[in-house]
Structure formats: C-alpha cells, structure tokens
Amino acid sequence: MNLKTVQTPALLLDLDKFTRNCNWMKEKAERLNVALRPHLKTGKCIEFARTQMTSPSGPATVSTLLEAEYFFNLGVIDLIYAVGISPGKFERAVNLREAGCDLKVILDNKEAAEQFSAYCEERKIPCPVLIEIDVDGHRSGVKPDSDDLIEIAKILQGKAYFAGVLTHAGDSYKCVGQAACLKAQENERDSLVHCANRLRKAGFEPKIISAGSTPTAVFAESWEGVTEVRCGVYCLFDLVMAGLKVCTIDQIALSLLVEVTGHQKEKGWVITDGGWMALSRDRGTAAQAVDQGYGLVCDIDGNPIDDLIVASANQEHGIITHRDGRLVDPKDFPIGTRLRILPNHACAMAAQHPQYFVVRKGKIVDIWNRIYGWQPKGVSL
Template sequence: MDLNTIQTPALLLDLNKFTANCEFMKDKCSRLGVQLRPHLKTGKSINFAKAQMTSASGPATVSTLAEAEYFFAHGVNDLIYAVGISLGKFDRVLALRSAGCDVKVILDNVETAVMFSQYCDQKKVPCPVLIEIDCDGHRSGVKPDSDDLIEIARAIKGEAYFAGILTHAGDSYKCVGEQACQKAQENERDSLVRCADRLKKAGFECRIISAGSTPTAVFAKSWEGVTEVRCGVYCLFDLVMAGLGVCTKEQIALSLLVEVIGHQKEKGWVITDGGWMSMSRDRGTSAQAVDQGYGVVCDISGKIYDDLIVGSANQEHGIIVRRDGSLIDPKDFPVGTRLRILPNHACAMAAQHPQYFVVKDGKIDAIWNRIYGWQPKELSL
C-alpha cells in the first residue's frame, strides 16, 4: 500500500509535521509552567492522543461523550467534557464517573447547576463541575463581572462539587498576527484570574483554572494565575490558522489525497474525486484576507502549488482552478494524477473519515483508526 495505490479520497497525516507540532506545544506549556490539557476532538484517535498528551492517562479534553467513553476505554482517565452539560447527558456522565473515569463537566447557568446537583445526589455519585466563563463574547459562558458567577457556584452542591473555571478565547480566531493573538491571550488569562479572585472572596477555591485556544496558546508569553491550557488544532494546523499567522502552510500536517478524474478544458478546470463530502463544506478562509476556496492544492509529495485552489465542490467532485482565473492546461495534470488538498478546518476535514493514513518520509507508515459521532457505541431497540 502506498500513495499511488490507496483508494482516494484518503485522509493523510504527515507524521513528522504532526510530531513537531505536538512537541512544540508540550515544550511551550512546560516553559510557561502550565499544564497542557490537549483537546482530542480533532484527532478522535488513541494513537493521535498519545502523541498529544503528556501522559497515557491524560489530562485531556473532549467535546463529546462518545469521545470520553472511547478514550476512557483506552486508559485516558483525566478528562474535561468541554461542552455545557445538558439534562439528557446526566446519566451518561455519571456512568463514566461510576466506572472510574475522572470526567469533569462544565455549565454556565443556575438552572443546570441545580438540576445536575440534584441528579448527582439522587444517584449518589460525586462529580466535579467547572463554570464556563465568556471572556470575549464569542459563544457561551458567564461574563466575568456578572453576579451569576457566584450564584452558579452556590448552586453547585452536594455530590456535585465546584472544581474551578474554564474559558475559550474563541474571538482569537478573528485575530491576525502575533500582537493581536497575544492581546486576546492576555484578556483570556486576565478574565479567568478576575473570576478566580471573585470566587475566592466568596469562599470558593478554584482548583482548576482552564484556558484554551490554539492562537492564544501559540503566542502566549505568560499564563500566570492559570493552571492549565486546552488547545487542539495546533497539532495539525490548517489554512484558517495560517491565515491568522499562527502557522505557515508548510506546518499543516493534514491533507486529503485525491485523484484527477477529468477536465473542463474550455473552463480550465481540473476535476478530482475529492468533493465536499471528503473535504467538508468549511469555508473558514472566506472571511480572511486570502480566500483559499475549499483548500490549497499540493502535489503527491505535499509540495504546495501556490496558484491552485479547490475553487468549488460538489458531493464527490472537486474543481481545481487557478487563483487568477487563468486556464489550467490539462497536460499539466493528466487523468490519474494524484494531488493533496490542505484543509481550511482540520477538524471538519478529519470528521469525514474513519482513519488516517499516516505518512512518514513520503511512505505510508501506519493506519490510525478514528471515531466519530455522538451516540453510545452500541445501540439497539
């Protein structure tokens, strides 16, 4: 099996780049004296996770309970489920806790805090709870100066117990360059420290003070007052991160292997078998200074064609065009040519595939299976 014979489209993971990216973040967090709690939502693979984590048991972050169950089954014990816990998932979380998994949940309102506390008491299962903080207006969470912060902490009681605070600097994905990302990181850190101080004065000790986003983690200079950093896409990077100046295109470790299946000569198009079902519909770079279409084109070895992008896509067809609109000569990319496409959003591209073909020094070195979805592993009526 090699890059010329595997079925396309196929998800490729460049092992050398991936390993270098993982080691960079481990070293960065170590130098800044903060625990790395990598997000496993991008990889969704135990092989992948082992390279990210600082130990085989964690700590780590997940975005679905299917991930939590999978990684716990593979020996990862210290987890944060970093999506606000909902009523329909209470039993699944406590099943993990009862099985010995140290999974922690997050929430951002009194109603959920009361319901979850009552449920933990009813089942007699203890569970640590973190309050989610909205540091930049990106998504969910409690505003740092809101009165709700203390009220939520008071509502977490009984078997459910307050363990700390967590935030995600999602607006850092709008920052461009080191200075802007550092400013977002400082705000992220300062928001958490302010909340921790308010909670301490009210009698609540924050054992965990958790920050996390790839742009802020890459450019951070100090995490003073923060206990851990959660980030995920740094291990692969993607075109959105490159557009923010967080990485170079050459550092992107994920790509889609496709094959040329035809041409539209009068339009100057190259047609491949890699459509949006294999790339995803993510167009995250469309709001950036440089729109990368559905992805940047590389040759089979990964060398980037700066003037070629996937300009449009159907379910199973990708259409490669020149950025400047000039025509591509079909002779340059005859039928059967194999190419790689760099992703706009690594998480979205990976989500379309059941495995990674791990490439080392141009050769397929391993196959890493990955999971996806939200439901328990086994379902029946």
C-alpha cells in the first residue's frame, strides 16, 4: 500500500511533523517548569497518545468517558475528564475510579457538586474534583471573583473532594499573533492564580492548577503559579492555527488524501472524492483574514498548489477552485490525480475517520486505529 494505491479519501498523518510538534511542546513545558497534560481528544489513538505524553501512564486529558475507558485499559492512569460532569455520567466516572484509574472530573456549579458528592458518598468511592473557571467568557466555568468558587469548594469535602482549579482560554482562538495570544495567556494564568489564592485564604489547598489551550501554550513565557498545561491540537496544527499565526502551514501534520473524479470545465472546477463526510463541515477559517474554504489543496507530497482551496463540498464531493475565482485548467489535474487537503480543524477532520495512515517521507509506514463516539463499548438493549 502506498499513496497511489490506498483507497481514498484517506486520513494521512505525517509522522515526522507530528513527532516534532509533540517534542517541541514537551521541551517547552519542561523549560517553563510546568507539567504537560496533553489533550488526547484530537488523536483518540493510543500510538498517537504515547507520542504526546511524557510517560506511558500520563498525565493526560480526555473529553469523553469513552476516551477515558479506552486509554485506561491501555495503561494511561492519570486522567482529567475535562467536560463538566453530569448525572448521567456519574456511574461511568466512578466505575473508572473503582477500577484503579486516577480520574479527575470537573464541574462549575453548586448543584452538580451536591449531586456528585451524594453519589460518591453512596458508592463510598473517593473522586477528586476540579472547579472549572471562566477566565475569558468563552463558555462554561465560574467567574474568578464569584462567591460560587468558595461555596462549591465547601460542598466538595467528602468522598467527592476538592482537588484544584482548571480553565480553558478558548477566546485565545480569536487572537492573532504572538502579542495577542500572550496577553490571553497572561490573563489565563493570572486569573487561575487569583482563584487559587482566594481558595487558599478560605482554607482550601488547590493541588492542581490547570491551564490550557494551544495558542496560549505556544506563546507562553511564564506559567508561574500554574502546575500543569493542557493543550491538544498543537501536535497536528491546522489552518485555523495557521490563521492565528500560531504555526506555519508546513507544520500541519494532518491531511486528507483525495482523488480527482471529474471536472466542470466551464466553471473551472476540479471534482474530488473528498466531501464534507471526509473533510468535516468545519469552516473555522471563514471568520479569519484568509478563508481557506473547506481546506487548502496540496500535491500528493503535501506542497500547497497555486492558492487552490476546496471551495465547497457535498457529502462525497469536494469542489476545488482558485481562491481568486480564476478557472482551473482540467489538463493540470487529470482524472485520477491524487491531492492532499489540509484541514481547517484537525480534530474535526480526524473525527470522520477510523484510522490514520501514517506517512514518512512519502511512504505509508503504519496504520493507527482511532476510536470515536460516546457510548460504552458493547452497549445493548
């Protein structure tokens, strides 16, 4: 199997770029004296995770309990489930604790804290809990100066016990360039440290002070007062990150291999077998200075071609055009031509596929299987 014979569309992982991105972040975290707790939601794959993590047992972050179960069964012990815990997930989370997984959960309100505390008391199984902090108004979390911060910690004094604070500086995805991302990172760090100090004054010691987003992690100069950093897409990067100037195009380690199936000559279109089912519906660059459509078009070796983008997509059809509207000459892309499409959002593209075709120096050297979904394995009526 090689890039000319593998069935398309196929998800390609450039092993050298991926490894280089992972090692760069490990080295930076070590230099800044902060633990790296990589997010495994992008890869959802054990081989992928082992390259990201600083040890085979973690620490690491997950976004679903299916990920937690999968990685724990393969030896990853130290995990944070970084989505607010809700009653329908109490049993699965506590079952992981009972089985020996050092799983931490998060929440951001008194109701969830009371309900989870009651459940852990009933099961007689301890579980550490992090309070999620909203540092930038991006989505969920307790405001840094809210009275709820201390009230939630007071509730978490039984089997479900207070372990620290956590945030995701999601508004950093609106920042462009080093200065803006660094400002977001400093706000993220300082807001978390402020919360930790408020809790200490109230008699609660936060053992974990957890920050994390790729734009802030890439540009951080100091994490003083923070114990760990969570980030995920840095290992692959994508066009959204390139649009924020967090990475360069040639650092993007993920692409979709497609094949030309036809043309619309009068419209200057090239048609491929890579539609939104393979690319994803993510249009994250649409709000940026450079709109990359559904993805940037490269040759089979991964080199961008003459400002071509996937301008539109149907379920199984991708339509390639010039960004400026010039007509594409069909003779330049005969039927059967193979191209690679760089993703707007690496997590979203990867989520469409059951495996990575791992590529090194233009050759497929391995296949890594990945998981997806939310339901426990073997679920039945």
